[in-house]
Amino acid sequence: MKKWKMAILSVVGAGLLLMGCGKEEPQAVAIQEGVDKCDICHMHVPDDHNATQILLKDGRTLKFDDLGCLNEWTQQNGRENVNVQFVRDYNTDEWFNAEQGAFVYDSSFTTPMGYGIYSFKDTATAEKFMQEQGKGTMMKFDDLAKHSWERSMSHDQAGHDSHGSHDDTNSQHKH
Amino acid sequence: MTKPLTLQASGEVVLSTATDEPVLTIDSNQVILRGLKLQDKRINQPLATLVIQGNQNLVEQVEIDTMGTGIQLRDSSFNELRHIRVTGHVLDPNETAADIGHDHSAHMQLTQPQQNAGVKAKKGNGIDLRQSHQNRLFDNQIINAFDGLYLENSHENLLEQNQVEKSRYGIHLMGTSKTQVLENEGSGNITGAMLMDTSSATVRNNRFLKQKGNPNSQGILLYSVTDSLLEGNHIEGNRVGLYVENSRGNEILNNQLMLNFIGMQVKDSADNQLASNAFISNVIQAQAQDSHADSFDGNYWDNLQALDVDGDERSDLSYEMNPFFLALTDAVPPYQLFFQSPGFVFLESLFASGSVQVRDTSPLMTPLPSDDQESSPESSRTQTGMLGALLLIISLTFIYIGVKRR
Numbered sequence: 001m002k003k004w005k006m007a008i009l010s011v012v013g014a015g016l017l018l019m020g021c022g023k024e025e026p027q028a029v030a031i032q033e034g035v036d037k038c039d040i041c042h043m044h045v046p047d048d049h050n051a052t053q054i055l056l057k058d059g060r061t062l063k064f065d066d067l068g069c070l071n072e073w074t075q076q077n078g079r080e081n082v083n084v085q086f087v088r089d090y091n092t093d094e095w096f097n098a099e100q101g102a103f104v105y106d107s108s109f110t111t112p113m114g115y116g117i118y119s120f121k122d123t124a125t126a127e128k129f130m131q132e133q134g135k136g137t138m139m140k141f142d143d144l145a146k147h148s149w150e151r152s153m154s155h156d157q158a159g160h161d162s163h164g165s166h167d168d169t170n171s172q173h174k175h
Numbered sequence: 176m177t178k179p180l181t182l183q184a185s186g187e188v189v190l191s192t193a194t195d196e197p198v199l200t201i202d203s204n205q206v207i208l209r210g211l212k213l214q215d216k217r218i219n220q221p222l223a224t225l226v227i228q229g230n231q232n233l234v235e236q237v238e239i240d241t242m243g244t245g246i247q248l249r250d251s252s253f254n255e256l257r258h259i260r261v262t263g264h265v266l267d268p269n270e271t272a273a274d275i276g277h278d279h280s281a282h283m284q285l286t287q288p289q290q291n292a293g294v295k296a297k298k299g300n301g302i303d304l305r306q307s308h309q310n311r312l313f314d315n316q317i318i319n320a321f322d323g324l325y326l327e328n329s330h331e332n333l334l335e336q337n338q339v340e341k342s343r344y345g346i347h348l349m350g351t352s353k354t355q356v357l358e359n360e361g362s363g364n365i366t367g368a369m370l371m372d373t374s375s376a377t378v379r380n381n382r383f384l385k386q387k388g389n390p391n392s393q394g395i396l397l398y399s400v401t402d403s404l405l406e407g408n409h410i411e412g413n414r415v416g417l418y419v420e421n422s423r424g425n426e427i428l429n430n431q432l433m434l435n436f437i438g439m440q441v442k443d444s445a446d447n448q449l450a451s452n453a454f455i456s457n458v459i460q461a462q463a464q465d466s467h468a469d470s471f472d473g474n475y476w477d478n479l480q481a482l483d484v485d486g487d488e489r490s491d492l493s494y495e496m497n498p499f500f501l502a503l504t505d506a507v508p509p510y511q512l513f514f515q516s517p518g519f520v521f522l523e524s525l526f527a528s529g530s531v532q533v534r535d536t537s538p539l540m541t542p543l544p545s546d547d548q549e550s551s552p553e554s555s556r557t558q559t560g561m562l563g564a565l566l567l568i569i570s571l572t573f574i575y576i577g578v579k580r581r
Contacts, residue, residue, distance in 0.1 A: 037391050041371065041398055042396060042398060042420070044366070114350070
């Protein structure tokens, strides 16, 4: 009988302890370099300003090496199950909600998958960066939906398109 | 260097840098650079230790110790880089210099100032090509880099007999065409070769070994690759041996996939042909999702209960792989505990009909001999024979001499 009591008590205790968790602001999960893989392109995710992640409503975290891969995932899977989309500030590597950020695109910017978009926590630092570089297009989160998502290193766009049309993937590279 | 000069070291010549500029920049054509040592302790700089911006240059027998990228080629074509050694000196937090097999004195020299500054250095690539075509990289050795050989928007390059150790990816192609990757060796990397957005590549007789150190290690990964040939590669001990996604029209022939968790995984792909490959001792031999018109006929599967009635060396029972286990463990990883448990096998057979996407209708009875298998048992057998004969002769002589002396 004592054993039973102990078991019940420990279950209740554990339950009480767990009740303390939850109901917090969703937090971004740190990137484990060499372990985390991009859920779209399967490259390993470097722990730098290009890393992005999606927190799903079921608690799972999806990590991506490029903002473009995150976009690809939402294109494929929709946003119904997405809790938060996190991106990182170009200068400080700080995680923040993508909906509040500013984005700068130029085809010459290097990102792992060549989408060429850097994210900034506020418009001021983004503008400063654009001035320093002398190039770039500023976008807010809502503008990303209209963005072409062109890649600097893809010689056949269809190859990355998962919606079926693979017709021109066989075409040779024209150089 | 802005003129077509020949720079050759006699004895030991070490170049190092005190500024934020690269140690050496070749901004010319037809330069020959031979036998130098370059040391570079700059960290997190965009430019590499050696930067090449020109054509028809030859760099050979150069040793590079760097805290960033070893060599960069920018808009440079027809260059030859051979017998070069690039050692990256950025260590992971839990590593010591001895783990990398570093030359200790060089390592101390490079890392000392950086430790004081307290800035975290990021690894660079070994040899990094962008917009550079028809270059030849032969017999180079890369140790502890980010990506060993990185090619972006570069075409018709030849990578031959290079060795990459302890790096993230051995060979990384992004947006290339007609690249030839021949007889390279990767060891202790996270991924042997990563091919992305690439067409008409040839990947032949490469060996990617000892990649067990990482839970997500991959042998060869193809993403958005078309009309390429993978032949005679040896891929051992990865989470996924060969991963194919968004790819079509590739030929994958006579590769050895051994001791991987998943031998081969195919996703969203079509019209790929796989034949004469040997799948040996993989936990899950092969698996396909959302793929069609791929041909898996004529491979060797060591877990197949084969039956060859007509003696044509091909089994008359076909081999089928079921994505059930992988689909389930993908969703709930702890279910891996139930691998091969009776209940699981039963469930698997329930779901077997209709869901099979990997079917080999004529599996091989024995694996085709690959190059390294062919030569080694034969030569070792003769060696054993010779050794035996030698021992016999020696012992006979001793017995003879011993008897005689008495």
